[in-house]
Amino acid sequence: MTNTAGSVKKSHMAAVAVAMIPHISSFLMVKWGSLMNALRDTGAENLTNMGDPALVAALLQQGAHFEGHLALSQGAIITGLIWGAIVASVIDGDFKNAGGFSAAAGVMAAIGIIHSASLHLPEFSGIAIGYFIVAAFLFIYPLTLKVEHMDDEAHESSPRVGE
Numbered sequence: 346m347t348n349t350a351g352s353v354k355k356s357h358m359a360a361v362a363v364a365m366i367p368h369i370s371s372f373l374m375v376k377w378g379s380l381m382n383a384l385r386d387t388g389a390e391n392l393t394n395m396g397d398p399a400l401v402a403a404l405l406q407q408g409a410h411f412e413g414h415l416a417l418s419q420g421a422i423i424t425g426l427i428w429g430a431i432v433a434s435v436i437d438g439d440f441k442n443a444g445g446f447s448a449a450a451g452v453m454a455a456i457g458i459i460h461s462a463s464l465h466l467p468e469f470s471g472i473a474i475g476y477f478i479v480a481a482f483l484f485i486y487p488l489t490l491k492v493e494h495m496d497d498e499a500h501e502s503s504p505r506v507g508e
Contacts, residue, residue: 357433364429370417377411416472420459424450427459435483444483451476 349361377395384392393400395411404411417424427450434443450459454473457464 356436360429360432360436363432364425366428367417367421367424370414371421373414374418377409416460419461420453423453424459427453431479431483440483440487444480447476447480447483451480 349358353361381392381395396415401411427446430446431443431450434440434446451473453459454461454476455467455469457468460470460472
């Protein structure tokens with residue numbers, strides 16, 4: 346994140362942070378799997394698999410959203426790029442561009458490129474439909490209001506928290 350700060354516009358740092366979220370989920374999935382394997386290696390008995398419904402429910406009770414992290418971790422690199430592009434486009438006031446990225450994410454989610462363990466025929470899951478709803482909002486929103494595109498100078502001269 347430190348190197349990124351010098352590479353992107355300051356106004357896009359929120360987009361960078363959002364783009365990292367799928368990678369955090371991927372990291373958690375690897376660590377949870379490693380924990381289960383370490384417990385098995387030390388002789389722990391009667392351990393369930395990570396996707397076991399009872400374990401998923403128990404994790405959820407403890408605030409660990411296994412299914413959400415699993416979905417985000419599958420295709421994390423592409424998902425992070427898309428989320429970052431959506432947020433950066435919204436920051437710049439380019440809602441049409443953000444809507445295009447969201448629609449593309451919906452197509453990718455529908456065929457399993459992101460949020461899925463494998464490719465498949467189009468399947469309109471809640472995740473894919475969510476992307477399409479966001480895309481529709483991002484395409485329609487500018488039609489209801491006059492939206493001005495912000496240029497680089499406007500972003501750089503705007504006051505920021507802590508300055």
